[in-house]
Amino acid sequence: MRVLRWLPFVVMLGVAAIDLLAGQSVVFLPLLTLGPAFASVSGGVRRTAAVGAVALAICVPMALYNDLLFTWENNLTVIGIAGVTAASMLAARLRLERERELASVRQVAEAAQRVLLRPVPRRAGDLRVALSYTSAAAEARIGGDLYEIVTTPHGVRLLIGDVQGKGLAAVETAAWVLGAFREAAYDEADLADIGDRLEASLARHLGGEKFVTAIIAEVHETEMALVNFGHPPPLLVLGAGGLISVEPSEPGLPLGLGAFDPTAAKAYRVPFEGGDRILFFTDGVIEARNAAGEFYPLVERSGLLRREDPQAALDTLRADLVEHTGGPLLDDAAMLLLHRPRH
Structure with missing residues (x-):
């Protein structure tokens, strides 16, 4: 940003230097219009006007040096600088208004997403829970990652999912999924029935071929039951050593695409x-x-998850993820780590 702020002045000084070095045979003064043009990219209306004034202040003595003062060539240059400055001021104003509108929309979406994604409990039953949520870069807007953990009469149940698309539409879809899960998790005794409830809810609200990948899981004393709806399989880090990618025996379609395959996704169990x-x-x-x-x-970095404190382990993994990309992520990244302590 600092480079963009100084770029107009560097360009205008460069044009003046080149004009002096070229002598009176070649005139580069019309290129001074680049100053206010570049100023409108990062500056406000007043700053753009100030850069235009500097361009005119440079143009007059340079025209005098080239014996062009009050000639029609120089008059056209002055008119050009004034015209480009006026157009750049208008562009700067429109840009600032657009940025304010986008910032407002983004704040509304972030607030809605924070309301939907309530803080998960750090303990659920005999489990310790760790959570990491990394927002995407500003260009990617708001994503549709969602998660929830509830303790029900049937045990600890959780949901993690990813809505297709970005923005407020994705947040709205996530609201339908979370609302349906929070009710069904208490009402339904079987995980597959929870999936049916989610599918029915989305069928009423989603259009076209939009979908939501998700995993529903239920924790038992020595095992876990899962239903996978086209979502990346979780990683099971064994306390005795070893790593298992918990792939479903029969892959299921994402939620919202149930009409393409009436066969319901089936639950499977892992220790x-x-x-x-x-x-x-x-x-x-x-x-x-x-x-x-x-x-x-x-998978190669999964060893970072073996630190004693689950949240510290997940924070370390998140830091490694950000270091790998070398900058902001292009998509939201949610991670939910469950740890069952040794009795």
Whole structure:
């Protein structure tokens, strides 16, 4: 940003220097219009006007040096600088108004997303819970990552998902999914029935081929039951050593696409005993790229999850993810880590 603020003055001084070095045979003064043009990119209306005034202040003595003062060539240059300055001032004003509108929309979307994604409990039953949510870059707007953990008469149940698309439409879809899950998690005894409730809710609100990838899970004493709706499989970090990608036996379609395959996604079970940890995540984690275009190697970095404190372990993994990309993420990245302590 600092470079952009000084760029108009550097350009105008450069034009003046080149004009002096070229002598009176070649005149570069019309290029002074680049000053106010560049100023409108990062500056306000007053700053753009000031840069235009500086351009005129440079133009007059340079025209005198080139014996062009009050000639029609120089008059056209002055008119050009004034015209470009006026147009740049208008462009700067429109840009600032647009930036304010976008900032307001983004704040509304972020507030709505914070209301939807209530703070998850740090303990649920005998489990310790860690959460990491990394917002995407400003260009990506607001994403549709969602998560929830509830303790029900049927046990601890959780949901993690990712809505197709960005912006307020994705936040609205996430609201429907979370609302349906929070009710069904208490009412339904079977995980597959919860999935049916979510599918029915989305069928009433989603149009076209929009969808939501998700995982619904239920924790038991020594195992965990899951239903996967086209979502990246979680990673099970065994307390005894080892790593398992918890792939479903029969892949299910994302929520919202149930009409294309009437076969309901089926629940499957994995061991989840004392000392084990399981990481649920959205595709913003594994699709994060570095400058060379390489995806984040989550499996290779899974050893970071073995730190004693689950939240510290997840924070370390998140820091490693951001370091891998070398800058803001292009998609939201949500991670949910469950740890079952040894009794």
